[in-house]
Amino acid sequence: MAHSYTPGLKVLKSTEILKERRLPLKGQLECKTGDSVKPDDIVAKTDLPGNVQMINVANQLNIDASDIENYMIKAAGESINKDDLMAETKGLFGFFKSSVFSPVDGTIESISNVTGQVVLRESPIPVEVDAYVKGEIHDIIPDEGVVIKTNGVFIQGIFGIGGESRGRIKTIVDDRNTEITAEMITDDEKGNIIIGGNFIGLEGFKKAINCEVAGIVVGGFNYYDLDEILGYTLGVAITGSEEIITSLIVTEGYGKIQMSQQTFDLLKSHDGKFASVNGATQIRAGVIRPEIIIPINKSAVSGEQSKETLGMMVGSLVRVIRSPNFGKIGTVKLLPSELRKMESETLVRTASVEIDGDTFEIPRSNLEVVETD
Incomplete structure (x- = not known):
């Protein structure tokens, strides 16, 4: 046919x-194959890396970039909270100090004695993926997600x-x-x-x-x-x-x-x-x-599962997606193999579709199949 x-x-x-x-990047799975899940159940979770903040400490303290580590209160790899003291000059007799405070919660990722920049990584952003539907875990995607x-x-x-x-x-x-x-x-x-x-x-x-x-x-x-x-x-x-x-x-x-x-x-x-x-x-x-x-x-559920659609065939239920008859649903009665000339003078492949008892010749590109069972 x-x-x-x-x-x-x-x-x-x-x-x-x-x-x-599936998670946006590798993380931890919270279930295993065969488990029953409800829509709100968390099936996988991970932490997204936090945003990066670049702070020109050398410029703010008015020091040479090569001397930056001598003025740092916190070292690379240490955690730091918002408004914590991050770097400070010695001042004059303990007075007139210049200070730099952390603008965010996070971790000091690197300190550059070339540019005088300190790279702060904000706290990780937790991401959780729920089941979305009620069902059972059919398959596992290692470290990434599940198929329900x-x-x-x-x-x-x-x-x-x-x-x-x-x-x-x-x-x-x-x-x-x-x-x-x-x-x-x-x-x-x-x-x-x-x-x-x-x-x-x-x-x-x-x-x-x-x-x-x-x-x-x-x-x-x-x-x-x-x-x-x-x-x-x-x-x-x-x-x-x-x-x-x-x-x-x-x-x-x-x-x-x-x-x-x-x-x-x-x-x-x-x-x-x-x-x-x-x-x-x-x-x-x-x-x-x-x-x-x-x-x-x-x-x-009936024992007969829905069959994979093969495309538009005689007997297919279709919806018209262009005027006229936009949005109407009909049944394909004939699929002519030869090209037909439309009002626009273009030659296209068409389908004869019965809609509400009347038959129309419609370009196939103006139809979409409604797959049913």
Whole structure:
């Protein structure tokens, strides 16, 4: 059967998920293969080297660089606290001394009798990596991290902001075509991951942040509202490091677009269950999509695991990612092998897609596969 490779999104109700949890540099692991872990459990930790402070002691004391060690109170390798005396001249009869104090807590890394500079290394910065999802340790990456295996629901979005978060799924709309308004969000939603329909506006998102909502999953969002939320223009499509309480995952695209029926029904069926979400997005080489993971018991997982997608084929479920029909989902009916001429006079490969009972001929580059199970 003819098929065409087209990147797509996953909407899986039952699959095996492997999550790699890795330290930024080598450190210490807190678990072993086979251990059961919860989302907040620390699985690895390390210390990042502190920032470096350069202090021109010779200049401040008005001495020759070659004489610096004669005036140092602390030696290389010694720890020092903020405002501790680091170097001092003898003065005249004990008076009129010049002194240099440490600007930070840290360690004296080196003293140069050539430049007269003292290098201070600030205290190490502790880094801990948690499990993020409930599961078990599937594999160990020596001194670096672990791979966690869990079984459950796996849904990818189009775009997101905010990093990793977790909470209970709470559907606050009746259908997938309903907008989340500020009035729908109350203090009772603190720590929850709320599921909406087609849109959430700026006021609604601000209310969610004030109520300390863990995450929002919704069909569409206004791109220009991101400036107000983040305080800057999002120029590069790499997100996840934003310092906001509430992670946002957009499943369909920018604007008011109803969430796909399959995604909405799947999330609603797991209302009240604990989930992990991550708004991190990278739309370039090494694509990263925002995700929702809902662990379920192994007994609830069907024995048939999701199959690896081979690309676009006849019968594939696809989403249109360009106007017209932007955001709509349909089924591929035909993949013509010959090139077709579009209105722009360009020759492209197309797909015949059935959407709401009508068939459209759409360039394959304007489609993405929705992987389901």
